[in-house]
Structures are given as structure tokens and as C-alpha cells.
Amino acid sequence: MFQAPAPATVDRMLAAQQNAADQFGLRATGRRVWGYRGRTLSGAAGPHWLRVVCAEAGTEGGTLWNGPSTSRTLPAAVPRPDLFRIQDWTTDGYTYRAELYAYAPHPRVSPRPVLDEDPALPxxxxxxxxxxxxxxxxxxxxxxxxxxxxxxxxxxxxxxxxxxxxxxxxxxxxxxxxxxxxxxxxxxxxxxxxxxxxxxxxxxxxxxxxxxxxxxxxxxxxxxxxxxxxxxxxxxxxxxxxxxxxxxxxxxxxxxxxxxxxxxxxxxxxxxxxxx
Incomplete structure (x- = not known):
């Protein structure tokens, strides 16, 4: 949803995505979805969705870091893709978290946060x-x-x-x-x-x-x-x-x-x- 970050960040996050896919025994495929300033990188991985988030080592944790994992306590009446596995590791001054989700079966309503036209939702x-x-x-x-x-x-x-x-x-x-x-x-x-x-x-x-x-x-x-x-x-x-x-x-x-x-x-x- 955001533009690709600086080349050094792109290289680092792609390496982290590859490492995460290897740990889960999957292959990252399809388009890349970047988070703000390259903090996250997401994309399809086999039949799943793989999200990698990073923080400088020692600064991980807190509300944003733990949001997806704690959301698993919310009721099933709130529809969201299942989060199957989480894997953390630290290398070269950065801590990474890989999250493996069920692939949402339907497209996003919009490619960006705001609507430019009627989404024709029933x-x-x-x-x-x-x-x-x-x-x-x-x-x-x-x-x-x-x-x-x-x-x-x-x-x-x-x-x-x-x-x-x-x-x-x-x-x-x-x-x-x-x-x-x-x-x-x-x-x-x-x-x-x-x-x-x-x-x-x-x-x-x-x-x-x-x-x-x-x-x-x-x-x-x-x-x-x-x-x-x-x-x-x-x-x-x-x-x-x-x-x-x-x-x-x-x-x-x-x-x-x-x-x-x-x-x-x-x-x-x-x-x-x-x-x-």
C-alpha cells in the first residue's frame, strides 16, 4: 500500500522475507506489499499470506508489534484471516517477526485507504x-x-x-x-x-x-x-x-x-x- 523504501531497506527486507519463507517451508510469490517506510513486507507464500515486520533490535514489542498476535483472542464473529504461526529472530541489529496467515479469499475493497468511486458493495x-x-x-x-x-x-x-x-x-x-x-x-x-x-x-x-x-x-x-x-x-x-x-x-x-x-x-x- 506504500511505495517501496530505499534500496538498502528493500534488500534487507527481501532477505528477511526469504528467511521467513525458508523457515516455514514455503516460497514467497506474487506482488510485494510494503508497509510504511519498509517497516513491513507482505505477500503470498504458497497457499498462505506471509507478513514480515522489523524493528531495530531492542525496540521490538509494544502495541504495534504484538497487535496481530493478541488479536487472536478476539471473538470469531469478527472476520479476519487466521494467524497460524509466528517466528522471531534477530540479525545485524534488527529484530524480525514473521507471521503466517490464511490467504484472504477475496480482494481488498480498494488498493488505497480512501475511495475514489463507489465500491458497489452489496x-x-x-x-x-x-x-x-x-x-x-x-x-x-x-x-x-x-x-x-x-x-x-x-x-x-x-x-x-x-x-x-x-x-x-x-x-x-x-x-x-x-x-x-x-x-x-x-x-x-x-x-x-x-x-x-x-x-x-x-x-x-x-x-x-x-x-x-x-x-x-x-x-x-x-x-x-x-x-x-x-x-x-x-x-x-x-x-x-x-x-x-x-x-x-x-x-x-x-x-x-x-x-x-x-x-x-x-x-x-x-x-x-x-x-x-
Whole structure:
């Protein structure tokens, strides 16, 4: 989903991918999917999906590192590819983790996080996604996992939206539920950042990332109404948090640079009291 990193990083990660495939008795095939600045490299490996993540030795661990492994405790009602095996090793100053997944049988909804056109997802897809978000939100938040930190939320919402933050209803969320992280199955991919977030945050992310095309965003907002309009989600924080993140990142993340104008529309509606 990101561009290939610097050549030295490419060579190092390809070597790590080959080592991981050898350890699992597989062969890496097909296209390469790079993470941000080459931190991860993923791709097909035989009938499976192989993801390799790296960190400087001694800095591994923590929320992002352990997200996929801890997500295995989430309920089966949250559809995601099975994680079969994990292998860690350290070499030349870097620690690597290889994760071997079941291959998701359907393509991603979009090659990038935001929608440029109507994805033509059937009503059954939205019902299944809403049910999955409900099952995830019912998981009691864990003290060791935060998708959105409260200090961050209370700082960026006033700074970038002009709203003040009152009481927040928290729940468990995926934390990065954009259209490049969901398949037409639907399966939800990339669980490294899951944890506590304002109630309705994942649904708000899907809505905000559809705002480039208003004719697409309106029906998506209607499909997400069960997740966005229940009492626990009616406060504006789920939308304001995502909009504030987009506005903060517009100068450093390519797709966020496309969204500031559309992202200000929900902010204006919240000012008017609609919260939608």
C-alpha cells in the first residue's frame, strides 16, 4: 500500500522475507506489499499470506508489534484471516517477526485507504461489517491496548476542529479500518493497532474515507447508521477524532492531503448540533 523504501531497506527486507519463507517451508510469490517506510513486507507464500515486520533490535514489542498476535483472542464473529504461526529472530541489529496467515479469499475493497468511486458493495456486506463492528465493540477494552490515546484525542480535537471534548464512551476498535484493510469477503486485515477508541470510531473511519465522492459517502453513511446512530455512538467524538487525525496528517500523508475539505463537512455539522 506504500511505495517501496530505499534500496538498502528493500534488500534487507527481501532477505528477511526469504528467511521467513525458508523457515516455514514455503516460497514467497506474487506482488510485494510494503508497509510504511519498509517497516513491513507482505505477500503470498504458497497457499498462505506471509507478513514480515522489523524493528531495530531492542525496540521490538509494544502495541504495534504484538497487535496481530493478541488479536487472536478476539471473538470469531469478527472476520479476519487466521494467524497460524509466528517466528522471531534477530540479525545485524534488527529484530524480525514473521507471521503466517490464511490467504484472504477475496480482494481488498480498494488498493488505497480512501475511495475514489463507489465500491458497489452489496447490502449484505454492510450488514456483515456492522455485525462485526458490534462484536468487536462488545469486547471490554484492554488496559494495554490503545488505538486512540485520550491525551491525543483531547489535544487534537480542539486544535483541528475547534470542539471541546467532554465525556467519552470507549469501546474496542480495529483502529485503522479503511478500505485497503477490508476485503469483499468481508475480512478485516492488519490488526497491529487494535485497541481502545471512542465508540463508533471504526464506522466513522469508513465514512470519512468515503467523503471524496459525496454521491458514494451518502449511501455509505446510511448503511453505517446502525453503528453510528446507536446511543453509545451519538456523541461527536467518533467523527471528530477521525477528522482531526486527517487534518493533522494532511501535510505528511498523501491520501490525507486529499481529504481536508471533505473532512471539514462533518466538523461543521457537529458545530450545528447534528453530530453526523
Amino acid at each position: 447490502e449484505t456486506w454492510w450488514k456483515e461489517m456492522t455485525a462485526a463492528l458490534d462484536a468487536l465493540a462488545d469486547v471490554p477494552p484492554r488496559a494495554d491496548r490503545e488505538a486512540v490515546r485520550e491525551e491525543y484525542l483531547r489535544r487534537v480535537i480542539p486544535q483541528f476542529t475547534g470542539h471541546q471534548v467532554d465525556d467519552i464512551t470507549w469501546s474496542t476498535a480495529h483502529g485503522d479500518l479503511h478500505y485497503g484493510n477490508v476485503t469483499r469477503g468481508p475480512h478485516i486485515l492488519d490488526w497491529e493497532g487494535w485497541g481502545r477508541a471512542p465508540y463508533g470510531y471504526d464506522a466513522a473511519t469508513l465514512y470519512v474515507y468515503a467523503l471524496l465522492t459525496p454521491e458514494t459517502a451518502a449511501p455509505i453513511r446510511a448503511q453505517l447508521a446502525p453503528a453510528l446512530d446507536r446511543p453509545a455512538a451519538r456523541g461527536p467524538h467518533r467523527l471528530l477524532t477521525e477528522c482531526a487525525q486527517v487534518l493533522q496528517a494532511q501535510d505528511r500523508v498523501d491520501f490525507c492531503a486529499e481529504l481536508p475539505g471533505p473532512a471539514r463537512m462533518p466538523v461543521r455539522r457537529c458545530r450545528g448540533g447534528a453530530g453526523r
